[in-house]
Ligand SMILES: Nc1ncnc2c1ncn2[C@@H]1O[C@H](COP(=O)(O)OP(=O)(O)O)[C@@H](O)[C@H]1O
């Protein structure tokens with residue numbers, strides 16, 4: 001479903017890579033926890049799946065597609081089949097729960113009739129059938145995250161990426177969110193979740209991939225949060241200490257790991273923030289609505305293998321010499 005083939009991402013020349021020589025595969029239908037200190041490369045890995053971040057070297061495959069061969073105007077179609085959930089929910093503050101989900105469907109050209117059926121359905125699935133009219137600030141953190149998950153899942157994506165989705169929630173609420181992600185996984189969606197939530201990882205006993213300094217140092221089929229065995233690098237080479245020190249990893253890594261400091265939304269050296277949408281890609285509104293509806297219908301027809309549409313497009317592009 002997702003495969004990294006010797007992938008390195010270096011944001012700025014001279015800087016230590018955020019992800020280095022990454023070789024890993026996530027199978028269709030899998031539930032994978034990504035653990036590791038802040039700055040270890042978890043978000044970078046996920047953003048490469050969305051084609052929000054382009055690898056410096058190596059190839060990322062999603063459903064057999066080499067992402068570097070998907071033209072930028074096709075990226076919205078790729079993202080329609082990948083849901084994403086964040087620590088800070090990222091709901092539109094002036095729209096109700098219902099409207100947040102409705103909006104996500106509208107921008108991808110979903111016919112109004114379908115929207116009116118899907119939104120109540122998904123609100124019910126996440127247990128918010130009676131809270132559709134509430135604005136985000138009128139909902140608890142856990143409820144806001146449920147809306148965000150509903151929005152990410154309403155289109156039944158093949159993949160759901162969750163970047164520290166329980167990082168802002170108390171343990172009991174976090175448990176509910178995890179159960180919801182687990183249910184989504186049971187319905188067939190591949191779930192990749194970055195987390196510092198020790199109890200979640202231990203309770204679920206799923207695959208655990210641990211990253212340190214851009215490298216996978218552990219990959220266990222039914223893992224726990226804490227390393228059981230001595231750490232050994234299984235993808236790439238563990239950077240030496242000096243490289244880490246030069247890069248200036250935050251001193252409060254412990255606090256970050258414990259969720260006491262929000263690592264997101266920091267000003268990046270490149271001037272962007274962690275939450276800013278990728279500037280390289282066109283906005284969804286740049287794409288003709290008719291195309292989107294066609295794409296969507298085509299995707300529905302291809303339920304088992306929604307990415308097939310790319311094959312045809314890429315083949316056509318190649319024929320046309322684009
Ligand atoms: N947009 C960016 N520009 C420059 N450096 C970045 C950017 N995003 C992440 N990094 C750096 O890449 C490394 C990995 O970051 P990230 O993938 O966010 O890790 P994690 O999600 O595990 O905290 C860190 O050193 C971080 O500072």
Ligand SMILES: [Mg+2]
Nearest residue numbers: 042043044163
């Ligand atoms: Mg992160």
